[in-house]
Amino acid sequence: xxxxxxxxxxxxxxxxxxxxxxxxxxxxxxxxxxxxxxxxxxxxxxxxxxxxxxxxxxxxxxxxxxxxxxxxxxxxxxxxxxxxxxxxxxxxxxxxxxxxxxxxxxxxxxxxxxxxxxxxxxxxxxxxxxxxxxxxxxxxxxxxxxxxxxxxxxxxxxxxxxxxxxxxxxxxxxxxxxxxxxxxxxxxxxxxxxxxxxxxxxxxxxxxxxxxxxxxxxxxxxxxxxxxxxxxxxxxxxxxxxxxxxxx
Amino acid sequence: xxxxxxxxxxxxxxxxxxxxxxxxxxxxxxxxxxxxxxxxxxxxxxxxxxxxxxxxxxxxxxxxxxxxxxxxxxxxxxxxxxxxxxxxxxxxxxxxxxxxxxxxxxxxxxxxxxxxxxxxxxxxxxxxxxxxxxxxxxxxxxxxxxxxxxxxxxxxxxxxxxxxxxxxxxxxxxxxxxxxxxxxxxxxxxxxxxxxxxxxxxxxxxxxxxxxxxxxxxxxxxxxxxxxxxxxxxxxxxxxxxxxxxxxxxxxxxxxxxxxxxxxxxxxxxxxxxxxxxxxxxxxxxxxxxxxxxxxxxxxxxxxxxxxxxxxxxxxxxxx
Numbered sequence: 085x086x087x088x089x090x091x092x093x094x095x096x097x098x099x100x101x102x103x104x105x106x107x108x109x110x111x112x113x114x115x116x117x118x119x120x121x122x123x124x125x126x127x128x129x130x131x132x133x134x135x136x137x138x139x140x141x142x143x144x145x146x147x148x149x150x151x152x153x154x155x156x157x158x159x160x161x162x163x164x165x166x167x168x169x170x171x172x173x174x175x176x177x178x179x180x181x182x183x184x185x186x187x188x189x190x191x192x193x194x195x196x197x198x199x200x201x202x203x204x205x206x207x208x209x210x211x212x213x214x215x216x217x218x219x220x221x222x223x224x225x226x227x228x229x230x231x232x233x234x235x236x237x238x239x240x241x242x243x244x245x246x247x248x249x250x251x252x253x254x255x256x257x258x259x260x261x262x263x264x265x266x267x268x269x270x271x272x273x274x275x276x277x278x279x280x281x282x283x284x285x286x287x288x289x290x291x292x293x294x295x296x297x298x299x300x301x302x303x304x305x306x307x308x309x310x311x312x313x314x315x316x317x318x319x320x321x322x323x324x325x326x327x328x329x330x331x332x
Numbered sequence: 333x334x335x336x337x338x339x340x341x342x343x344x345x346x347x348x349x350x351x352x353x354x355x356x357x358x359x360x361x362x363x364x365x366x367x368x369x370x371x372x373x374x375x376x377x378x379x380x381x382x383x384x385x386x387x388x389x390x391x392x393x394x395x396x397x398x399x400x401x402x403x404x405x406x407x408x409x410x411x412x413x414x415x416x417x418x419x420x421x422x423x424x425x426x427x428x429x430x431x432x433x434x435x436x437x438x439x440x441x442x443x444x445x446x447x448x449x450x451x452x453x454x455x456x457x458x459x460x461x462x463x464x465x466x467x468x469x470x471x472x473x474x475x476x477x478x479x480x481x482x483x484x485x486x487x488x489x490x491x492x493x494x495x496x497x498x499x500x501x502x503x504x505x506x507x508x509x510x511x512x513x514x515x516x517x518x519x520x521x522x523x524x525x526x527x528x529x530x531x532x533x534x535x536x537x538x539x540x541x542x543x544x545x546x547x548x549x550x551x552x553x554x555x556x557x558x559x560x561x562x563x564x565x566x567x568x569x570x571x572x573x574x575x576x577x578x579x580x581x582x583x584x585x586x587x588x589x590x591x592x593x594x595x596x597x598x599x600x601x602x603x604x605x606x607x608x609x610x611x612x613x614x615x616x617x618x619x620x621x622x623x624x625x626x627x628x629x630x631x632x633x634x635x636x637x638x639x640x641x642x643x644x645x646x647x648x649x650x651x652x
Contacts, residue, residue, distance in 0.1 A: 207434075208444055240427065243524075
């Protein structure tokens with residue numbers, strides 16, 4: 085089985101979110117970038133397939149050279165090879181088109197992406213990719229088993245979960261549950277050394293046009309201070325929720 | 333040319349989100365000078381949609397669509413869009429709609445904007461306000477394609493009633509079989525889901541153990557709320573993962589979020605800060621959650637929650 089894991093290069097959760105160029109661009113100054121958490125669960129599940137069932141695992145990112153440390157980290161965790169499509173990630177559709185080209189070029193059977201990235205939260209690349217390459221697609225995936233070309237997946241739905249049967253080629257929108265958080269791997273020294281020797285291929289992008297464009301960003305208005313209510317005066321809390329917040 | 337809205341139902345009844353996206357579609361249609369067509373799948377009574385601005389309902393009734401299949405649903409919505417000559421398709425951001433939206437967008441050669449929280453700021457260029465950076469920012473995005481797909485966040489636009497009425501029309505699309513088959517669904521049928529809930533009551537490690545969840549459930553019952561939990565609680569196995577809310581869990585965008593015994597780690601806040609009003613009950617006055625909350629009670633959950641439940645019962649009895 086050939087597995088491709090899509091890796092988004094995203095600001096760490098604790099990052100301060102600021103914008104530059106007249107609020108049209110994310111300000112990367114001083115920001116620590118990490119593997120998108122949803123992708124990390126998928127990468128670890130891919131490692132499980134590699135070790136238990138035999139698979140090769142490549143990772144891919146669409147972005148400039150600044151994303152390579154994130155790909156190297158994925159190699160240090162255990163991926164066999166990395167691909168960087170040398171173009172900025174503009175919109176979800178353009179990224180999906182680039183990834184579709186990578187999947188066709190590499191003949192992958194299983195693509196594991198995260199359900200969404202924690203920066204733009206679009207939740208659109210995995211589904212668009214699946215449709216562009218004519219693969220089956222399961223998102224919000226919290227468990228995945230593959231047997232030959234058959235797959236069983238569990239999808240989280242509103243208020244529960246459902247189990248589905250499908251076949252490869254398959255695209256997964258993964259999340260926590262694919263593996264548990266305690267199973268996530270931290271690169272060790274040996275992995276980091278080996279990652280330096282592993283191939284990181286730079287692919288030139290195919291020609292695609294975007295479908296959406298960012299006009300500007302805006303930060304939410306600063307929040308007022310919390311109103312503290314004494315635990316001995318819960319009537320006041322009920323009254324505030326009813327009369328002031330109007331939520332009950 | 334009409335705006336097409338997919339109005340989701342469950343067991344024949346429309347979800348609240350269906351009325352919200354219908355209200356949104358009406359606002360878009362008014363901006364564009366056109367009408368609203370809804371597509372409803374296996375819904376019993378579609379007349380209610382008229383109240384929220386829908387002019388015409390395409391009714392699909394077919395057992396083949398009982399189980400949700402994203403590709404099949406996307407294909408059927410595409411057929412409706414083509415029949416209506418639709419330029420804008422409106423969806424909710426339920427788990428199912430988020431699943432089908434990117435497939436539909438590719439099928440229609442449409443640009444797609446997700447997590448949209450307000451009516452378009454302009455119809456041409458078509459510009460929407462969406463959340464990004466896990467609710468730490470808004471992103472104004474134009475959709476530049478001829479056909480557009482818009483995913484509207486739950487509890488963002490609200491319900492807007494209209495005096496109109498909707499006509500119903502049977503619609504029998506071609507229903508293709510697809511490569512993903514549902515084997516089983518495991519869903520608590522008597523509980524409000526986090527995605528649909530207007531109020532969410534959430535518990536953290538401060539509750540000390542799964543045996544203490546009764547008071548969270550009682551508080552939730554009084555409010556008609558869904559129950560949720562923090563990540564440590566689901567990691568410890570006190571509550572199922574499906575209740576975990578936060579960055580790697582389910583997102584919450586309720587009108588009211590009540591956090592009991594949750595300190596408010598940044599990953600937790602990232603998942604819940606789209607909620608409009610946040611109430612924190614915590615014995616530690618230094619808990620970071622108080623900085624993100626609207627109302628706070630510094631006190632012992634085991635003392636405060638049962639008394640708050642009683643107060644709310646009295647309130648509900650008086651305001652029933």
